[in-house]
Amino acid sequence: MKLIIEAVITGILSGGVYALMASGLTLTFGVMEIINIAQGAMVILSAYLSYVLETTYHVDLFAGLLITIPLMFFFGVAIEIVLIRPLKKDRTMMSILVTFAIALIIEGMLSAAFGTTYVQMHAWYVDATFRIAGFYLAYIYVFGFALSAVLLAVLYWLLYRTKFGFGLRASMQDRTAAQLIGIDVERISALTFGVGVALAAAGGMAYGATNAFNPASHLDLISRLLVIIILAGMGSLPGALVASLGMLVIEDVTSVVWSPLWANTVFFVLLVIVLLIRPQGLFGRAQGRRQ
Amino acid sequence: MRTLRIAGPIALLLVLAAFPQVFRSPEITGIAVLTLLYATAATSWNIFSGYTGYIALGHAAFFGVGSYAIAIMCSDWHVPGGYLPFLLLPLAGLAAAVVSVPLGWISLRTRRHTFIVITIAIFFIMQLLAFNLRGITHGSAGMELPIPAAWGGAFFNIPFYYATLAMLLTALAVSWWIRNSKYGLGLLAIRDDEDRALGLGVDTGPAKLAAFVISAFFVGMVGAMHAYFLESIFPAFAFDPLFDVAIALMSFLGGLGTLAGPILGALILEPTQQFFTLQFSQNGVYLIIYGLLFLVIILLLPEGILPTLRRTWSRDRASRSAAPVEALEANGGGGAKPRGAPRKKKKGMAQP
Amino acid sequence: MKLLEVANVFKSFGGVRALDGCSIDVESGSITGLIGPNGSGKTTLFNVITGYETVDQGEIRFEGRSITDSPPDRVFRLGVARTFQLTRIFPRLTVLENMHVAAQREGLQALLARWSSSHEQQRALELLEFVGLIDLKDLPAGNLSYGQKKLLEFACILVADPKVILLDEPAGGVNPTRINELSKRIRSLNKSGVTFLVVEHNMEFVMGLCDRVMVMHRGVKIADGTPAQVRKNPDVLEAYLGA
DSSP, X not given: OHHHHHHHHHHHHHHHXXXXXXXXXXXHHHHHOOOOTTHHHHHHHHHHHXXXXXXXXXXXXXXXXXXXXXXXXXXXXHXXXXXXXXXXXXXXXXXXXXHXXXXXXXXXXXXXXXXXXXXXXXXXXXXXXXXXXXXXXXXXXXXXXXHHHHHHXXXXXXXXXXXXXXXXXXXXXXXXXXXXXXXXXXXXXXXXXXXXXXXXXXXXXXXXXXXXXXXXXXXXXXXXHHHHHHHHOTTOHHHHHHHHXXXXXXXXXXXXXXXXHHHHHHHHHHHHHHHHHOTTOSSSOOOOSOO | OHHHHHHHHHHHHHHHHHHHHHOOOHHHHHHHHHHHHHHHHHHHHIIIIIHHOOOOOOTHHHHHHHHHHHHHHHHHTTOOSSSHHHHHHHXXXXXXXXXXXXXXXHHTTSOHHHHHHHHHHHHHHHHHHHHHOHHHHOGGGOXXXXXXXXXXXXXXXXXXXXXXXXXXXXXXXXXXXXXXXXXXXXXXXXXXXXXXXXXXXXXXXXXXXXXXXXXXXXXXXXXXXXXXXXXXXXXXXXSOHHHHHHHHHHHHHHOTTSSSHHHHHHHHHHHHHHHHXXXXXXXXXXXXXXXXXHHHHHHHOTTOHHHHHHHHHHHHHHHHSOOOTTTSOOOSSOOOSOOOSSOOOTTOOOOO | OEEEEEEEEEEEETTEEEEEEEEEEEETTOEEEEEOOXXXXXXXXXXXXXXXXXXXXXXXXXXXXXXXXXXXXXXXXXXXXXXXSSOOOXXXXXXXXXXXXXXXXXXXXXXXXXXXXXXXXXXXXXXXXXHTOGGGTTSBGGGSOHHHHHHHHHHHHHTTOOSEEEEESTTTTOOHHHHHHHHHHHHHHHHTTOEXXXXXXXXXXXXXXXXXXXXXXXXXXXXXXXHHHHHHOHHHHHHHHHO
16 A cells, blocks of 8 residues: 555656656647657657766756756757758648657667667765655655646746747647737747757656666657647647646556556556547547547 | 550569579578568558558557467467468468457547557557567567578578568559559548548448558568568567658658559668668667658658659650640639649559 | 428537527428528538538438438438538549549449449549539649639539539639539539539529528528518528628
């Protein structure tokens, strides 16, 4: 029983980190109708950046975010302008292929630079645990969750209290209508993509501190992120949050109650079950009779 | 032009049949076998994704099922190496086809974007099952296939080559048949406008599922052949996500939805891929090049080679001969740039 | 004989009541018009009849049998065909191939058969002649002009010999000479037994073509009669001017 509660807690805490990464993914879909398969690779890339900053330059992981987040933001914007914007026909499908290619390239570069051995980031709060109500919890989980909470709050502020956010939400609802009222949809798209990647950067640090990773880890990661946003309903931010927390808790509990081996599978099986009942995802907009 | 349409494929067939007799080196015939395998896989994938427009990125699951099916059959029934396992290929394909029925039914309930992701999810489930169901699949230890002891060194690849060629021709024939049937027309209509196809009486549900199952059958056979060729299988290789990337890329490169496109794509990409893996033993560099290649193809040739060629040829022909501009009304919006003339098929098919 | 009946149908989208107890009927052999201001529910009515939307409440009957909530392919095979406001054809297929999609054969025969038997081929060519697109039969349908696409869409549904055709704004975006041709074609088809239900904003077109006109407003029928009667109906004038 104690193990289950612990699993629930770690599930919620890691779920927060996943929510960060998934939010970026679902945001880009909502605004631009593209699916960024490279999101996982962006996370891993950021993880490596944080890792290098920490091991070579002894920059604290959280402080390092001040460098990695803006860096990845601009990287994201650049990618959008150069590789995504030129896509005209079949944008969604093409974006899947293009971003997949980008993911492979990133994986290749990381492999060449770092090899395929697994690494993990270290800091005092990664290795040390504190005791609370009879459980031992590594500090990093709490810090990571706090980071996610803060950044998601910032995202919320961005979306609902700024002009940019207004334009973004308008584009999500109806791209053409937004254009008609003078919103620069192209600019918003580039910035949104950048934001999505920036969120991945933050998530990358937290992910890398709580999981061992190597360049190939992005495949497993993106498959889980995709499952989360589909389950949530593509384009739904609250859905991404709920789904992330939910899935991670279920996975961690399954690992404890059944076996770690099956915990992985449960993730995907859950998606299939949900889609059977509700093809548009938990929070997605109903499609009407035919899709 | 007419004679080329019939002579072309026949000439190609002769070349393919004679290939291993001329190029006897095992390295080259080995690459040839893999190329033919991928050509078959891409053609089969195209039967579903090319004709219906639903991009499935989880067919590696069926590849894996086929691989394990033949491994299990050979081990349970004590099948010796040699020509006998070839007879088991259709059974392996059948196993994949049976598995694909419920999986396809589940996946096809979703719309296009969700569909892509659910196929990926199902692939991962299958991969995990291969790892976890140790009683059946032996988990990460993998399984072995019978080794044809009688086929010494240089000869080894030859039976595989011809068996795979036969498989490719069968898949191609099925693809051709479907394309020219009413059923295939229904699939193409689904690709263009599914709701309208439904409104015109096309039974879209069963049509899509049938194409899905047919493609799974052939991909399963490819998996089985591949397993037998490699003599052993492991979950990570039998269920390899890069397989889906490869066949999708090959089909896109050659021309998605065309008959010969996937084969052309395989003929170009597979030898290239093998060459790169041999040259650059470092995994990283190989991935970078692959990714860049991918990007270049998608950005520069979004329609694929064959359709782009067709378009340029017919545009040249149209500008040379008197274009039927008068027949085209100048009413309202109208034309995108002329995409082209009556379709030509490379395999010598008569016009309807 | 009432060929098509819509009995007290309700349909809402979220908070919007598109159909609010709508009841109409179409007499066999007639050309019936359906007009009404924007947002009155005409296209939703079409969607509900042809199975693209399900009803919240109410019944739809064709030839006396219920087709409420039947899927579009079944409705089409029973003999109810429709066109769309934003013309829909299959752009990557040729004009002729577009025609053949509608002529579906059931079951195994469909798989084994070639694109068309000579009989079907003949019929398709005849229909293309009828709409004047015969010269373009091998062009990809996506290359056609807007007006030509509309004609193609129309020809496609004729292939299956429908008993009733629901036309959603057939005259929209078509130039005046073509509109006359369109009227003529509808009339000649009507003479050979096809029933029409036509939604249109072009008043001249509707009043000239239809023997009976129904008016919808806010999801219900508010008027029903000959063109002359409807033109003078004060409720109709209010709906259009007030809406």
